[in-house]
Amino acid sequence: MDIRLAEEGRWRFRIDRTDGMRVPGAVLAPRELLPDEPGDKSLEQVANVATLPGIIRASYAMPDIHWGYGFPIGGVAATDPAAGGVISPGGVGFDISCGVRLLTADLDRAALLPRLPELMDRLDPLIPRGLGKGALWHLKGRSELFELLLGGARYAVKRGHGVPRDLERCEDRGAVDDADPSQISERALERGAGQVGSLGSANHFLEVQVVDEVYDKDCARAFGFREGQICVMIHCGSRGLGHQICGDHVRVMDGVMRRYDIHVPDRQLACAPVDSPEGRDYLGAMAAAANFARANRHILADAARGVFKAVTGSGLDLVYDVSHNLAKLETREVDGTRRLLCVHRKGATRALPPGHPDLPDDLAAAGQPVLVPGTMGTASYVMTGVAGNEAFDSCCHGAGRVWSRHRAHREMTGRQLRADMRDAGVAMKPISWRSVIEEAPGAYKDVEAVVVASEHNGLGRVVARLVPLGVLKG
Amino acid sequence: MSEDRVAGDRPVPRPPRGHRSVPHTGDLAVEAWAPTREECIAEAVQGMVRSFADIPDPAAGTPRDGEVTADTDAQLLAAVLEDVIYRMDTAGELPADVSVRPTPDGVHVRYTMTGTETVTQIGAVPKAVALHGLRLAQEPQESRDPLTPREWVCHVTLDV
Numbered sequence: 178m179d180i181r182l183a184e185e186g187r188w189r190f191r192i193d194r195t196d197g198m199r200v201p202g203a204v205l206a207p208r209e210l211l212p213d214e215p216g217d218k219s220l221e222q223v224a225n226v227a228t229l230p231g232i233i234r235a236s237y238a239m240p241d242i243h244w245g246y247g248f249p250i251g252g253v254a255a256t257d258p259a260a261g262g263v264i265s266p267g268g269v270g271f272d273i274s275c276g277v278r279l280l281t282a283d284l285d286r287a288a289l290l291p292r293l294p295e296l297m298d299r300l301d302p303l304i305p306r307g308l309g310k311g312a313l314w315h316l317k318g319r320s321e322l323f324e325l326l327l328g329g330a331r332y333a334v335k336r337g338h339g340v341p342r343d344l345e346r347c348e349d350r351g352a353v354d355d356a357d358p359s360q361i362s363e364r365a366l367e368r369g370a371g372q373v374g375s376l377g378s379a380n381h382f383l384e385v386q387v388v389d390e391v392y393d394k395d396c397a398r399a400f401g402f403r404e405g406q407i408c409v410m411i412h413c414g415s416r417g418l419g420h421q422i423c424g425d426h427v428r429v430m431d432g433v434m435r436r437y438d439i440h441v442p443d444r445q446l447a448c449a450p451v452d453s454p455e456g457r458d459y460l461g462a463m464a465a466a467a468n469f470a471r472a473n474r475h476i477l478a479d480a481a482r483g484v485f486k487a488v489t490g491s492g493l494d495l496v497y498d499v500s501h502n503l504a505k506l507e508t509r510e511v512d513g514t515r516r517l518l519c520v521h522r523k524g525a526t527r528a529l530p531p532g533h534p535d536l537p538d539d540l541a542a543a544g545q546p547v548l549v550p551g552t553m554g555t556a557s558y559v560m561t562g563v564a565g566n567e568a569f570d571s572c573c574h575g576a577g578r579v580w581s582r583h584r585a586h587r588e589m590t591g592r593q594l595r596a597d598m599r600d601a602g603v604a605m606k607p608i609s610w611r612s613v614i615e616e617a618p619g620a621y622k623d624v625e626a627v628v629v630a631s632e633h634n635g636l637g638r639v640v641a642r643l644v645p646l647g648v649l650k651g
Numbered sequence: 652m653s654e655d656r657v658a659g660d661r662p663v664p665r666p667p668r669g670h671r672s673v674p675h676t677g678d679l680a681v682e683a684w685a686p687t688r689e690e691c692i693a694e695a696v697q698g699m700v701r702s703f704a705d706i707p708d709p710a711a712g713t714p715r716d717g718e719v720t721a722d723t724d725a726q727l728l729a730a731v732l733e734d735v736i737y738r739m740d741t742a743g744e745l746p747a748d749v750s751v752r753p754t755p756d757g758v759h760v761r762y763t764m765t766g767t768e769t770v771t772q773i774g775a776v777p778k779a780v781a782l783h784g785l786r787l788a789q790e791p792q793e794s795r796d797p798l799t800p801r802e803w804v805c806h807v808t809l810d811v
Contacts, residue, residue: 214676244676246783246808271779271810308704308776309743309767368740378703379775379811417740420779420810424733427782445783581674582774609772612703651776 178224178442184208188633192220192236197442198227203235205568205634210240210622214581219249225442226254230450231262233511233518237568239525240630241577241622245270247445250524250578253571255509257518258451263439265448266430266459268521269504271423273463274470275414276348276500277548277574278478279559280493282407282485286387289407289489289646296385296488297604297647303480304383306376306651307608313374314338314476322370326358329468330475330498339479345537347498348527351475352468357461361418362425365462369418369469374476378608378651380575380616381413382550383481385604385647386557396561396640399543400496408643409481409493410557412550414502415470422466426459451506451519460504467503474498496559497546501526501574509569520569528562528572528637547572547637551624553616553648554601558628560637572637573628576621589617604647613650667802670698679703679777679809680784684802688724689751689758691787691803692731696749699732699809703774704767709747712763720757727757728787728805729780734760736777743767775811783808 181193182204190211192202202223204211212219219242226247227236232254242251247267256262282289289296305311314333316322325332329352334341344351358366376383386408391397402408415422430447433455434440439448449455475498482493504521511518529536529545536545544562549572551557560572580588591610594617598605607613628639668685679702683694700706717734721727731751738744748763787805 212676214674216674217676219676246678246781246810250677271781308739308770308772364737368737371741377776377778378772417736417778421737424779431782443783444785445781447782578676581676582679583672583674611773612775615775 178221180220180224182220188630192224198224200227200232200235202227202238204238204242205636206238206240206242206630210626210630212243214579217244219244222249223252225446226252228442229254229256229263229265229446229448230439231256231258231260233257237571239571239573239636240627241524241573241575243577245523247443248521248523251573252523253521253525253568255518255520255569256451257516259516262451262519263448264451264456264459264504264519265446265521266423266426267445267447268523269423269463270502270523271420272414272502273419273423274467274500275502276470276474276498277550278411278474278498279496279548280409280478281402281496282489282491282493284407284489284491285405286407292488293385293604293647296484297606299484299488300383300481300649301606303484304376304477304649305374306649307378311375312372313480316370316373319366322366323358325373325472326465326468327356328352329471333472333475339475343475343495346495347471348500351471353464355461356465356468358465360458360462361422361465365418365421365425368421369416372416372418373473374480375416375473376413376477376651377416378612381651382553383477383649384410384553384645386410386643386645388641389556389644390642391640393638393640396543399540400546400559400640401494402496402641410548410550410643411474411477413474413477415466416473418469419466422462426462429455463504467500470500471498497548499526499548507569518569522571524574525571526574528566528570530562530564530566530570549573549575549624549628551576552618552621553645553650554598554603554618556624557643558624558639559641559643560628560631561640563635563638566636568636573631576624576627578620579622580620582615585615585617585620588619589614603645606648607650616650668694670694672698672702675808678811679775680806681809682804682806684804686800686802688787688803689753691805692728692758693749693751695728695805695807696731696735696746699735699777700745703772703776704745705771705773706745706747706765707769712747712765715762715764717760718754718757719760724787725785728807729785731758731760732780732807736779739767745770777809777811779810781808781810
């Protein structure tokens with residue numbers, strides 16, 4: 178597709194409508210954050226998304242945009258089901274409800290540092306990650322897996338894992354309604370059954386961090402942390418179950434699109450009307466995968482809590498748990514009327530503003546925490562939602578890759594990475610140094626530039642900067 | 652396609668079958684080529700597995716057989732790769748070797764499997780096959796010597 182990119186001031190670009198685009202593209206990133214690897218197709222993907230039936234306002238790209246398939250990573254699109262709007266599994270991504278969970282310990286850096294080696298040595302063998310089998314929770318057969326797919330983190334708490342407060346600080350209080358496990362294939366169920374409580378590989382991690390700087394003390398207080406406090410951040414998703422569901426339903430929609438007279442420029446954008454049997458089936462399966470992902474992060478966090486308690490005497494309190502790969506039916510005001518929209522966020526975080534009714538009472542004044550992991554050698558950020566967000570209350574989800582995995586291996590060696598991490602004061606526990614090269618800090622955009630661009634585009638406000646002390650990678 | 656590597660001014664013929672991974676910002680892309688469709692699929696399996704797993708003794712392993720069917724060649728490629736991912740996730744096994752032969756509706760795959768616990772992870776582990784850019788096809792005849800058999804080529808993007 179022919180791309181006409183126009184700069185709109187310092188902080189954003191517009192992609193003018195061409196070919197089959199129904200709305201313009203809005204790339205909420207300054208020039209220095211635009212993809213520049215040869216062959217990168219992420220801006221073309223923003224334009225492709227703009228062709229989806231029923232899309233309204235614009236096809237948005239967050240500042241951490243990078244190349245995905247179908248949607249770019251960092252893509253946001255809302256469709257109007259009442260106007261033939263579609264749901265696209267590719268607009269959610271393979272790792273359904275991949276997300277981030279942040280917890281705090283009642284400890285400061287000085288109190289933790291003498292205990293950090295023991296803490297990492299005990300977390301290392303406990304947290305399943307990387308290639309191979311292994312999970313923390315061994316479910317009792319298919320019936321318990323179904324309970325988990327319906328109840329998410331709520332079911333985990335009911336079975337004695339974690340505490341009820343964990344649910345108050347999880348999106349949707351731990352579980353998405355309307356999950357329909359009957360729309361999940363046998364293969365997906367088999368893949369998920371043995372993976373509850375496992376990190377996976379690639380960019381997923383469990384990090385011990387410290388709050389390096391607080392920019393908004395009132396928000397930080399409401400969220401539950403202070404400068405100098407120790408935190409744990411967990412990034413992972415719905416593992417093989419979510420990937421299989423995405424693949425299965427993309428194939429179904431790829432086969433029925435013509436029946437609905439839908440034509441898309443990339444098969445990975447396969448979609449069906451939200452209000453169609455195929456659309457409803459996917460939404461039910463997707464919700465079940467989201468519940469799996471929340472339970473997965475919940476179980477990993479509860480295991481980390483146990484280790485923290487044993488080594489330091491401090492437990493872990495949940496700040497928040499966000500999903501950054503999900504589609505949700507949300508009511509939004511569009512052109513002066515309230516409309517129920519299907520908001521796709523693929524590599525983008527929901528960012529509810531202060532006063533939103535879906536926020537827990539103790540966050541009503543502060544807004545929703547937005548968790549933005551950076552890299553294992555630099556920093557991560559906590560932001561909060563703000564009013565007037567044009568991208569349907571969405572914000573960035575991370576730093577965003579700039580290097581291919583090939584380039585990471587060209588630019589970095591395991592020896593150099595090990596030295597860099599040591600110099601940065603980060604205790605690393607990778608499954609494989611060769612594998613973790615692909616996650617070298619240089620492989621990502623500058624996360625500070627990403628959150629600054631998010632602020633300038635009215636997507637959120639920065640609350641705090643966190644830096645890593647210990648990293649587990651798969 | 653058979654002379655795409657160049658050293659100085661002299662084209663270097665590439666082997667009649669093989670695979671390579673291709674740069675992709677977020678994920679993993681694999682290309683493979685071979686004289687037959689089935690060999691090309693087998694090369695793609697090797698390309699995917701070798702991108703993230705160092706298998707110590709490819710000769711040792713347990714034989715496993717599977718039947719895979721699909722409506723198109725590209726879907727057949729995706730289905731075989733998904734079968735490998737499924738077996739990795741559920742049985743903890745990876746193919747140290749693989750052979751593929753045609754059947755009336757698809758292919759028969761014979762894997763020589765090794766346990767993932769014996770494998771060294773050297774890259775991000777794939778979890779799904781994308782339809783984006785998915786291709787398995789015989790190279791057009793017109794660009795080739797008519798006496799040379801046409802080769803099969805494929806391209807696939809894998810989510811990691």
